[in-house]
Amino acid sequence: MRESVQTVQAEVMMSFLVSEELSFRIPVELRYEAPDPxxxxxxxxxxxxxPVTWAFGRELLVDGIAGPCGEGDVHVAPAEADTLGEILIRLQVGSDQALFRCSAAPLVAxxxxxxxxxxxxxxxxxxDFDAHLDEALDRILAEEQSAG
Incomplete structure (x- = not known):
């Protein structure tokens, strides 16, 4: 685990649940950056x-450890009601979805x-929303200019 003044990072092993009969363990990097709090x-x-990166609200992950939450693309919930043993994270794009299970302890840490x-x-x-907006607009303009 590496940590700088502006970043918190950890690696956890999660089970990718392909079906009820098939799952395999994969490494997942967790990252939090103060400039995008x-x-x-x-x-x-x-x-x-x-590698595939998903970004979503930190509060969603916090709330999902205690109980089911999430709308849209990301859902987080305890695997078993009333226990803090394992967490399920469901990611969805259109009709496709992926389900992951991991121990709650490294997420809480x-x-x-x-x-x-x-x-x-x-x-x-x-x-600094203005800075993020300016950066995003600059990227969009640069991409449009390079494409045109």
């Missing part, structure tokens, strides 16, 4: 494929470290 990033290293870097509820003090 609302988001966590999970990079899934699937065998034979390029990771989130605790993110909270020490940027306490929950204080993200707004660090988020």
């Amino acid at each position: 609302y988001a966590v990033r999970l990079t899934f290293h699937l065998p034979g494929d390029a 990771f989130l605790d470290r993110t909270d020490k870097l940027v306490p929950l509820g204080q993200e707004g003090a660090l988020a």
